[in-house]
Amino acid sequence: MLTDKSEWKGVSITSVSQFARSGVDLVMRKAETMREAKIREDLKGKVLGLLFYEPSTRTRCSFEAAMQRLGGTTVLVTQDSSIKKGESLEDTIKMLMCYCDGVVLRHPEPGASQRASQLGPIINAGDGIGEHPTQALLDVYTLSREMALEGKTIALIGDLKHGRTTHSLAKLLALYDVKLLYVAPDKLKMPDLGVAHEECSLEEAVEVADALYVTRIQKERFASVEEYDALKGSYKINPDLMTKAKSTCVVLHPLPRNDEIDPAFDSDPRAAYFRQAQNGMYVRMALLSLFF
Ligand code: NCD
Numbered sequence: 590m591l592t593d594k595s596e597w598k599g600v601s602i603t604s605v606s607q608f609a610r611s612g613v614d615l616v617m618r619k620a621e622t623m624r625e626a627k628i629r630e631d632l633k634g635k636v637l638g639l640l641f642y643e644p645s646t647r648t649r650c651s652f653e654a655a656m657q658r659l660g661g662t663t664v665l666v667t668q669d670s671s672i673k674k675g676e677s678l679e680d681t682i683k684m685l686m687c688y689c690d691g692v693v694l695r696h697p698e699p700g701a702s703q704r705a706s707q708l709g710p711i712i713n714a715g716d717g718i719g720e721h722p723t724q725a726l727l728d729v730y731t732l733s734r735e736m737a738l739e740g741k742t743i744a745l746i747g748d749l750k751h752g753r754t755t756h757s758l759a760k761l762l763a764l765y766d767v768k769l770l771y772v773a774p775d776k777l778k779m780p781d782l783g784v785a786h787e788e789c790s791l792e793e794a795v796e797v798a799d800a801l802y803v804t805r806i807q808k809e810r811f812a813s814v815e816e817y818d819a820l821k822g823s824y825k826i827n828p829d830l831m832t833k834a835k836s837t838c839v840v841l842h843p844l845p846r847n848d849e850i851d852p853a854f855d856s857d858p859r860a861a862y863f864r865q866a867q868n869g870m871y872v873r874m875a876l877l878s879l880f881f
Pocket residue numbers: 647648715721724753754804805807843844845
């Protein structure tokens with residue numbers, strides 16, 4: 590378990606199950622100091638590998654920016670590498686570990702980062718429909734900056750079956766005194782995570798929740814386009830619906846969005862998703878300074 594007393598250095602982060610509440614609080618406090626810092630030299634000379642088998646904008650760029658802001662550097666490997674020539678995950682990781690002090694990995698298979706962590710220090714940046722632990726940390730950081738989290742009702746909305754961000758977030762929120770609501774189309778329900786929750790409709794959630802965590806339908810996880818098309822557009826947050834929500838109800842989204850949040854809502858002060866994306870950089874700075 591990672592606590593505020595643990596040695597975090599070189600410890601792979603593959604699942605939120607590794608975090609004790611005091612460990613999460615430590616990351617949150619550190620993220621706050623990173624927000625205040627201008628330029629730091631903490632990680633001067635350190636090199637972080639970024640190995641991305643799946644597309645990414647925020648996760649990749651915020652890890653990269655975080656490393657640069659801490660004085661370190663990054664090496665990026667995407668599909669456009671010897672992966673194309675059939676090199677295995679194991680061999681690719683072994684190579685990167687020759688050049689880097691740790692690797693951030695995004696991969697389509699659940700458990701890939703656990704496998705990779707046998708070969709060196711790994712940070713899971715999304716393993717298929719498995720987990721996305723650093724996203725959950727930045728989500729909790731955002732929620733706690735937007736409100737006093739204890740006692741609140743948080744609704745997780747959308748593709749809870751395939752959404753790794755919601756899997757990690759639900760488990761991490763279990764460390765807090767919050768009520769969780771799951772809102773998902775029948776075919777996209779949350780797998781059993783052993784986390785206390787209630788299921789409800791979007792309308793019910795909007796009326797009672799203190800935060801809506803909206804996610805996109807994960808098109809790339811469907812066996813056929815027809816299956817995706819049948820579910821596409823089945824829920825949407827827009828200014829009209831949000832008139833029924835609390836005046837303090839914040840809306841989060843890990844992004845990218847498709848059509849599940851109307852851009853017309855972006856100018857509403859309750860739209861927290863761009864603040865959330867920026868928070869990601871501070872949380873990753875905090876994590877990297879602990880990791881190195
Ligand atoms: C998410 C992901 O990759 O799981 N994006 C992110 O990291 N912010 C969400 C998504 O792709 O829908």
